[in-house]
Amino acid sequence: MTETKPITYAWAINHAIDEEMQRDPTVFLIGQDVGRMGGVFGLTRGLFDKYGAERVRDVSIVEHLVVGGAVGAAIGGMRPIAEVQFADFLLLAGDESFHKMAKWRYMHGGRLTVPMVVRAPCGIQGGVGAEHSQSPEAHYWHTPGVKIAVPSNPADAKGLLKSAIRDDNPVIYFENRRLYRNKGVVDPDPELLVPFGQGTVAREGTDVTIVAWSAMVPAALEAAEILEREQVSVEVVDPRTLVPFDMETVAASVRKTSRLLVLHEASLTAGPGAEIAARAADELFELLDAPVKRLAGTDNPIPQNMALEPFCYPQTDEIVSTVRDLAKW
Amino acid sequence: MTAVSSDTRVTDERGMLLRLYREIARGRALEDVVHQLVQERSFRGFFHPGRGQEGVQAAVCAALERDDYLLYAHRGLTYLTAKGMDPVEILGDFHGRVVGSTRGLGAGTVHCVDPELGIMGQGGTLGSSFTLSAGLAMASKSLGQTKVACAFFGDGASARGTFLEAGVTAKAWGLPVVWVCENNGWAVSARVQDVQGTSDIAPRARALGFHTQVVDGQDALAVYEAAREAVTQARNGVPAFIEAKTQRIDGHYTGDMQPYRDRDEVAAAKARDPLDLAGARLTELGEDPAALAQIREEARAEMTAADAAARQSPFPDGSRIHEGLWA
Numbered sequence: 001m002t003e004t005k006p007i008t009y010a011w012a013i014n015h016a017i018d019e020e021m022q023r024d025p026t027v028f029l030i031g032q033d034v035g036r037m038g039g040v041f042g043l044t045r046g047l048f049d050k051y052g053a054e055r056v057r058d059v060s061i062v063e064h065l066v067v068g069g070a071v072g073a074a075i076g077g078m079r080p081i082a083e084v085q086f087a088d089f090l091l092l093a094g095d096e097s098f099h100k101m102a103k104w105r106y107m108h109g110g111r112l113t114v115p116m117v118v119r120a121p122c123g124i125q126g127g128v129g130a131e132h133s134q135s136p137e138a139h140y141w142h143t144p145g146v147k148i149a150v151p152s153n154p155a156d157a158k159g160l161l162k163s164a165i166r167d168d169n170p171v172i173y174f175e176n177r178r179l180y181r182n183k184g185v186v187d188p189d190p191e192l193l194v195p196f197g198q199g200t201v202a203r204e205g206t207d208v209t210i211v212a213w214s215a216m217v218p219a220a221l222e223a224a225e226i227l228e229r230e231q232v233s234v235e236v237v238d239p240r241t242l243v244p245f246d247m248e249t250v251a252a253s254v255r256k257t258s259r260l261l262v263l264h265e266a267s268l269t270a271g272p273g274a275e276i277a278a279r280a281a282d283e284l285f286e287l288l289d290a291p292v293k294r295l296a297g298t299d300n301p302i303p304q305n306m307a308l309e310p311f312c313y314p315q316t317d318e319i320v321s322t323v324r325d326l327a328k329w
Numbered sequence: 330m331t332a333v334s335s336d337t338r339v340t341d342e343r344g345m346l347l348r349l350y351r352e353i354a355r356g357r358a359l360e361d362v363v364h365q366l367v368q369e370r371s372f373r374g375f376f377h378p379g380r381g382q383e384g385v386q387a388a389v390c391a392a393l394e395r396d397d398y399l400l401y402a403h404r405g406l407t408y409l410t411a412k413g414m415d416p417v418e419i420l421g422d423f424h425g426r427v428v429g430s431t432r433g434l435g436a437g438t439v440h441c442v443d444p445e446l447g448i449m450g451q452g453g454t455l456g457s458s459f460t461l462s463a464g465l466a467m468a469s470k471s472l473g474q475t476k477v478a479c480a481f482f483g484d485g486a487s488a489r490g491t492f493l494e495a496g497v498t499a500k501a502w503g504l505p506v507v508w509v510c511e512n513n514g515w516a517v518s519a520r521v522q523d524v525q526g527t528s529d530i531a532p533r534a535r536a537l538g539f540h541t542q543v544v545d546g547q548d549a550l551a552v553y554e555a556a557r558e559a560v561t562q563a564r565n566g567v568p569a570f571i572e573a574k575t576q577r578i579d580g581h582y583t584g585d586m587q588p589y590r591d592r593d594e595v596a597a598a599k600a601r602d603p604l605d606l607a608g609a610r611l612t613e614l615g616e617d618p619a620a621l622a623q624i625r626e627e628a629r630a631e632m633t634a635a636d637a638a639a640r641q642s643p644f645p646d647g648s649r650i651h652e653g654l655w656a
C-alpha cells in the first residue's frame with residue numbers, strides 16, 4: 001500500500017528533484033543558495049549533503065550564467081534544473097531565456113537539444129514588492145520554444161516537475177510561493193508522472209466554467225463552495241501546463257456550462273487570459289451563452305505593502321461576484 | 330591545481346605554418362565566395378568579413394581536438410573550416426538550401442552547427458557565448474570528459490555583463506573554457522579606446538583569475554603556441570584567456586566603406602595580412618612560393634566546387650518553418 005500522509009507543495013518539489021537526481025546522474029541543480037542553505041525557501045534541503053557540490057551548484061549573483069550556463073550544459077548532455085530565486089529574476093536573463101533557451105535548438109536546425117528546467121518561484125506574497133512578486137507566464141507563452149508548467153497542488157507539483165526534468169525541451173516551472181505550505185496526498189511512486197498538455201477538472205459543475213491555474217485554483221475552489229450554497233454550480237478546469245495548452249478539456253467543460261471565466265494572478269492586460277479568451281471566442285463561440293470574462297491581477301506594479309497586496313490579485317469575493325453575474329446570462 | 334608541464338613551443342615550425350597557411354587560405358577563399366554571393370544578391374543578410382583575422386581563428390582551432398567545443402563568432406568563417414566543417418554545409422546555409430548545416434533554415438555566419446565536431450552554434454546576440462561556454466565546460470567536467478569549450482568574441486562583446494558572470498563562475502569551478510578575444514580595435518564604428526577607456530581587454534580576464542595571454546594575432550604561429558598553452562591550462566582546470574591583437578581589414582559588414590576609419594590605419598592593417606606574413610616566413614624557411622600559390626589555388630578550387638554543390642541542393646518547403654522547434 002502506498003503511504004497517504006499529506007506533504008506540502010514545497011516538499012513535493014523537493015521529492016521530485018531528489019528522485020530525478022537519484023535516477024539520472026546528468027540531472028543537477030544550479031542557483032543561488034540551492035546548496036548549503038537548501039534554498040531560500042528551503043525547497044532543496046538535504047540535496048547538497050546527498051549529492052555534493054558538483055550536482056547542487058551554489059552560484060554568485062549571476063542570473064545570466066544560471067540560465068545561459070544551463071543552456072550550455074543542456075546542449076552538452078546534462079539535464080540542468082536552474083533555479084532563479086524569484087520568477088521576476090528570470091527577466092534579468094532575458095537573452096538567455098527568450099533567445100538562448102527557447103531558440104537555440106530551432107536556430108540550429110533542430111540539431112541540438114536543450115533539456116532543461118527553470119524553476120521560477122512566482123506570486124504575490126509577503127510584501128516583497130514589484131520586482132519579487134510577478135507571475136510572468138505570458139512573457140514566455142509568447143515565446144515559441146518553451147514549455148510552461150503551472151502546478152496548483154502538491155501531487156501536480158511533483159508529477160509535473162518530474163515530467164519537466166525528463167522532457168527534452170526547455171520548461172519553465174512556475175511555483176507559486178503562496179502554495180508552498182499547502183498540503184496534499186502525493187503518491188510516492190517515483191514513476192508517477194503528470195503529463196504535459198493534460199488539464200484536469202478540479203471540481204465538477206454545470207453552470208459556469210472557471211479556468212484557473214497555480215494559486216488561483218484553490219481560490220476558485222473556495223469560491224465554488226460559496227456559490228454552491230447559492231445554487232450556482234461551478235466547474236473548475238486546471239490546465240496544469242500552459243504550453244502545451246489543453247483546450248479540449250476547456251471545450252468539454254464549456255460544452256456543459258456555456259459560460260467561461262478565465263482567472264489568473266498575472267496582470268490583466270495582454271496577460272495569459274487574453275490568449276485563452278481569444279481562443280474560446282474563436283473556437284467555442286457556438287457553445288457560449290455569455291461573453292468570456294477575465295478576472296486577473298490589476299494593471300499596476302505590486303506595492304511593497306502587504307496591506308495592499310490583496311487588492312492586486314483576484315480575491316474569493318470578487319470571484320464569487322463575477323461568477324454570480326456570469327451565471328445570470 | 331595540476332602543474333602544466335607540456336612544452337607548447339612548436340618544433341616543426343615549417344610544417345605547422347604550412348598547415349595554418351592552408352587553413353587561412355581556405356577561410357579566405359570561402360569568404361571570397363561569400364562576397365560574390367552578397368554582390369550577386371544570392372545571399373541577403375549580414376556578412377561580417379574576417380579578412381585580417383583568419384590567422385587567429387585558424388591557429389586556435391588547430392590547437393583544439395576534434396571533439397572540443399567551439400562557439401565561434403560572427404567575423405569571418407575560418408573558425409568553421411579550420412574546425413573541420415564541410416564548406417558545402419556552410420555555403421548551403423548562406424544559400425538557404427537544405428544541404429546547409431541548419432537543413433534549410435539558412436544562416437549566413439550565425440547558427441552554422443556541427444555537433445559531431447563540437448561546433449555548438451552561435452547566437453545573434455553578442456556575449457551569449459560566455460555563459461554557454463561555461464555551461465558546456467560544466468557538462469564536459471561533470472560527464473568526466475576532457476573537452477574544453479572554446480569561445481571566440483570581439484573586443485566589443487567583451488564588455489557584455491555576461492563576461493563577468495560567466496568569468497567568475499568559470500574561475501570558481503575551474504571550468505575548462507578557452508576564451509579568445511579577437512581584439513581588432515573596433516566594434517562597428519566604435520573604437521575600443523573611446524568606448525571602453527582602454528585598448529586592452531586581457532587585464533579584466535587576469536583580474537578574474539584566468540590564465541591570460543596577449544598575442545600578436547597577425548602571427549599565426551604565435552597564436553598557435555598561445556592556444557596550445559591555453560588549451561593545456563583549461564584541460565587542467567584553469568580557465569584560459571587569449572587576447573589576440575588583430576586587424577579588421579574590411580568594413581564591419583560587406584559593403585561598409587568605413588568612412589569613420591583612417592585610411593592609413595586600413596593600409597597598415599593590409600600590410601600585416603596574416604596570409605602574407607605566414608607566406609613570407611614560409612619562404613624564409615625555404616618554402617617555394619609556387620607551392621604557396623598552389624595551396625591558394627587549391628583553396629579557391631575547393632570553395633568554388635563547394636559553392637556549385639550547395640547550389641545543386643533544393644530550397645526547403647515552406648513547411649520547414651514548423652520543423653525542429655520541439656525535440
Ligand SMILES: Cc1ncc(C[n+]2csc(CCOP(=O)(O)OP(=O)(O)O)c2C)c(N)n1
Nearest residue numbers: 404453454455483484485486513515516517
Ligand atoms: C548584444 C548585441 N548588441 C549589438 C549587436 C550588433 N552588432 C553586431 S556585430 C557588432 C560589433 C561587435 O564588435 P566586436 O565584439 O568588437 O566584434 P567585431 O565585429 O569587431 O569582430 C555589433 C554592435 C549584436 N549582434 N548583439
Ligand SMILES: [Mg+2]
Nearest residue numbers: 483484515516
Ligand atoms: Mg572588434
